[in-house]
Structures are given as structure tokens and as C-alpha cells.
Amino acid sequence: MEHRHLGRSGLQISAITFGSWLTHDSSAADSAKATLRTALDAGITTFDxxxxxxxxxxxxxxxxxxDTLHGVRRESLEILTKVCxxxxxxxxxxxxxxxxxLESCHASLRRLRTDYVDLYQAHRFDPRTPLEETMTAFADLVRHGKALYIGVSEWTAAQIEAGAALARELRVPLISNQPQYSMLWRVIEAEVVPAAQTAGLGQIVxxxxxQGVLTGKYLPGTQPPADSRAASAKGSAFVGRYMSDPVLAAVQRLKPIADEFGVTLAQLAVAWVLSRPGVSAAIIGASRPEQVAENxxxxxxxLDDDALARIDAALVDPVHGDLVERDPAKTARPFDVMPAWR
Known part of the structure; x- marks a missing residue:
């Protein structure tokens, strides 16, 4: 497993980071634990x-x-969690x-069965709390050894710049941003990535x-498989934006590129993300152990420059044009208008 520095910090994380959004709950605990053990066997050391x-x-x-990581050498792991x-x-x-x-951090540490987290992240920006208050609280957690580093998630370029300025003043190691990013969703490229690179933050995407669309399992003109994320009420809220026939047809045009490299479409999608400037790691979610091994x-x-150019060309529709979402304004989604479960 490749490890990369997170931003300009000294912290190294596994380029494939294991995530638990939508896949880890008490209703599927045995399966989730099996995927976590497979991740460890694959050399993944970073868990979000x-x-x-x-x-x-x-x-x-x-x-x-x-519970699953208990007994694994703590110093060999990077455990990441969030608050907001x-x-x-x-x-x-x-x-x-x-x-x-402060209350959330202490509760997370109890549940994670650890004395500290390697990275504590602001899950979204909070427009209702002064940024100075937020960054000072994070600074105190760092000073007391409860969090080693600080990160943010889905912050705009302006919010990152303001947070980084306060972090420098408070001497807080603000080192990461966690945004959504894929071949089809590139809203961070124009503003967020340059701002983060200037501030020394790496992207954990x-x-x-x-949401599974780039695996090629959804086909144009057909209903999604009954057991797929697109067929569930919770999953469809996120995957639905990609389920148009032009997008699904474009994904199928990527298959010859994947075949030339001897990889699956999912592997091609993850490799594409890892090739992009500023990206330290890609978070994978898996409900089955074999998905972990594949990703x-x-x-x-x-991927070479020719392959990257061909990927871009495949995502252009003859009628609808560029199918990639690039609008920087779609980076921001205030926490107070989001579903509570996210």
C-alpha cells in the first residue's frame, strides 16, 4: 500500500483510506467488521x-x-473522525x-476506544459560530493531545483561507480538506484545490x-439492480444526480480504457482521483470484503497523459456536451440544511 504525506504535514496516510459512511451500522456489523479486517490485510492503515x-x-x-481495531497496534493506524x-x-x-x-470529541474517543484521534475534522462549515471560537476549541484539543491534527470537510476556498490564517496564528496543524471528488464531480478544481495547496492542506476525497456509478453497474435505459445503492431511499438521494442516460452511457465509454490497463472501471476511477494534484488519499466505502481488495x-x-485525455473525451456527450459538474458554488452545503444522518 502506498502512503502519502497529508498536505505539507509530516503525517503519512494510506493512499486508499477506508470510510464508513453508508456502509457501517449495527444492522450489518459482521459484514462491516469483515471488510475492515480485509482493509487491514490490504495494507490500509487510515480509517475515516x-x-x-x-x-x-x-x-x-x-x-x-x-471494536474492530482494538488490539491492533495503535501507532500503526491513523484514525480520522468528524464533528459538526x-x-x-x-x-x-x-x-x-x-x-x-469538546463534548463530541470526548464521546468519539470513548466510542473509538482510543486516547486520541490522528485527525479531527470539521464535518462542514458552521456559519452560526465565530470561526475564532471553532479554531480555538480545536487548538485546545491539540494542546491536550486529544487530536494530533485538524482538518475540514467540504469547505469553500474562502473558508479554507480564513481557517488556515487562524490556524497559523494559533499554531494549529490544519492539514486537510475532505471533499467529494470524482471524474464526474470536479467542483473543487477551480478554487478549493489551489486554496488548499497554498495553505498546505491535502485532499482526502x-x-x-x-456513489457506484463509475463502477459501470448502472446501464442506460435500465432500472438499477434491486440491491444497489441507487435503488435505496438513502443512497438514491446522492447517486440520483448521475443516473441520466447520457452519463451512464459515458461511463460505458470508459470501459475500453480500463481494459487497456487491465483494471476494472472502479479501479480506473480511483486511480484517476489519485493522479490529481493535491490529492493525498481516496476514501473507499465497501459493504463486501472483495470490494476492498479491488479498490x-x-x-x-x-495513468499517463494520453489516458487522462481520453477519459475527459469520453465524458463529453455529442448532444449534451460536457457531463462533468465543475461549478465551484456547489462545493458549499451548510450543515444546517443537510439531512441529520449525513
Missing amino acids: TADVYGRPEFGAAEELLG LRTGPGANDEGLSRKHI FSPVA AAAVEVK
């Missing part, structure tokens, strides 16, 4: 979760991760206030296979 993942009623994914989204009924059970950050192998795929 959040206090809201897995529900009931919040913290289930952290508990599962903590609603985790209870109280007025202070969401956001990036000092109260919610999620949804590199566009982990993508680190060995090195």
Missing part, C-alpha cells in the same frame, strides 16, 4: 468515520470501528461551538466512484 455515521442513535460506526452535524435533540448538539466540539489495488495503476 464520523460521529453521525451508522446512527442508531449516532456513533454506531465509531463503535464498530473501535446533529447528534442529539439539544440546541448545542450540532455545529462547531466550543461546547459541541470521498465518493471517488461517484485497494488501484494504487498500482498509473
Whole structure:
């Protein structure tokens, strides 16, 4: 497994990072633990979760991760979690206030069965709390050894710049951003990536296979498989944006490129993400162990300039034009208008 520095920090993380959004909850604990063990066997050392993942009623994914990793040498792991989204009924059970950050961190540490997390991330930007309050709370966690580094997720370029300025003043190691990024969703390229690189932040990207669309399992003119994410109420809320026939046809045009490299479409999609400037790691989610092994192998795929150009060409439709979403304005989605379970 390849390891890369996260931004300009000294921290190295596995280029394939194992995530637990949508795949790890108490209803499928045995399967989730099996995929986690497969990830360890594949050399993955970095595990990303959040206090809201897995529900009931919040913290289930952290508990599962903590139980599965218990007994593994802690120094050999990088454990990442997040804070911001609603985790209870109280007025202070969401956001990036000092109260919610500190209380949430302590609760996450208990569930993860660890004394510290390697990276503690602001799950979204909180427009209702002064940024100084948020960054000072993070600084205190770092000073007390509860978090070694700080990161953000889905922040705009302006928010990253403001947070990085305060981090420098407070001497807080703000080193990462966690955005959505794939061949089909490139909204971070114009503004977020340059701002993050200037500030020394690396990208730990999620949804590199566009919620499964870039695996090629969804075909134009057909209904999604009954057991697929697109067929579920929760999954379809995210995968639905890609389910048009022009996009699904474009994905099929990528298959000859994957075949030339001797890889699956999923591996091609992950390899593409890992080839992009500023990307430190790609988060994979898996419900079955074989999916972990497949995606982990993508680190060995090195795409040349010709392949990258052909990928871009395949994603242009003769009638509808460029099928890639590039609008920087779609980076931002305030936490207070998001579904609580995300």
C-alpha cells in the first residue's frame, strides 16, 4: 500500500483510506467488521468515520470501528473522525461551538476506544459560530493531545483561507480538506484545490466512484439492480444526480480504457482521483470484503497523459456536451440544511 504525506504535514496516510459512511451500522456489523479486517490485510492503515455515521442513535460506526481495531497496534493506524452535524435533540448538539466540539470529541474517543484521534475534522462549515471560537476549541484539543491534527470537510476556498490564517496564528496543524471528488464531480478544481495547496492542506476525497456509478453497474435505459445503492431511499438521494442516460452511457465509454490497463472501471476511477494534484488519499466505502481488495489495488495503476485525455473525451456527450459538474458554488452545503444522518 502506498502512503502519502497529508498536505505539507509530516503525517503519512494510506493512499486508499477506508470510510464508513453508508456502509457501517449495527444492522450489518459482521459484514462491516469483515471488510475492515480485509482493509487491514490490504495494507490500509487510515480509517475515516464520523460521529453521525451508522446512527442508531449516532456513533454506531465509531463503535464498530473501535471494536474492530482494538488490539491492533495503535501507532500503526491513523484514525480520522468528524464533528459538526446533529447528534442529539439539544440546541448545542450540532455545529462547531466550543461546547459541541469538546463534548463530541470526548464521546468519539470513548466510542473509538482510543486516547486520541490522528485527525479531527470539521464535518462542514458552521456559519452560526465565530470561526475564532471553532479554531480555538480545536487548538485546545491539540494542546491536550486529544487530536494530533485538524482538518475540514467540504469547505469553500474562502473558508479554507480564513481557517488556515487562524490556524497559523494559533499554531494549529490544519492539514486537510475532505471533499467529494470524482471524474464526474470536479467542483473543487477551480478554487478549493489551489486554496488548499497554498495553505498546505491535502485532499482526502470521498465518493471517488461517484456513489457506484463509475463502477459501470448502472446501464442506460435500465432500472438499477434491486440491491444497489441507487435503488435505496438513502443512497438514491446522492447517486440520483448521475443516473441520466447520457452519463451512464459515458461511463460505458470508459470501459475500453480500463481494459487497456487491465483494471476494472472502479479501479480506473480511483486511480484517476489519485493522479490529481493535491490529492493525498481516496476514501473507499465497501459493504463486501472483495470490494476492498479491488479498490485497494488501484494504487498500482498509473495513468499517463494520453489516458487522462481520453477519459475527459469520453465524458463529453455529442448532444449534451460536457457531463462533468465543475461549478465551484456547489462545493458549499451548510450543515444546517443537510439531512441529520449525513
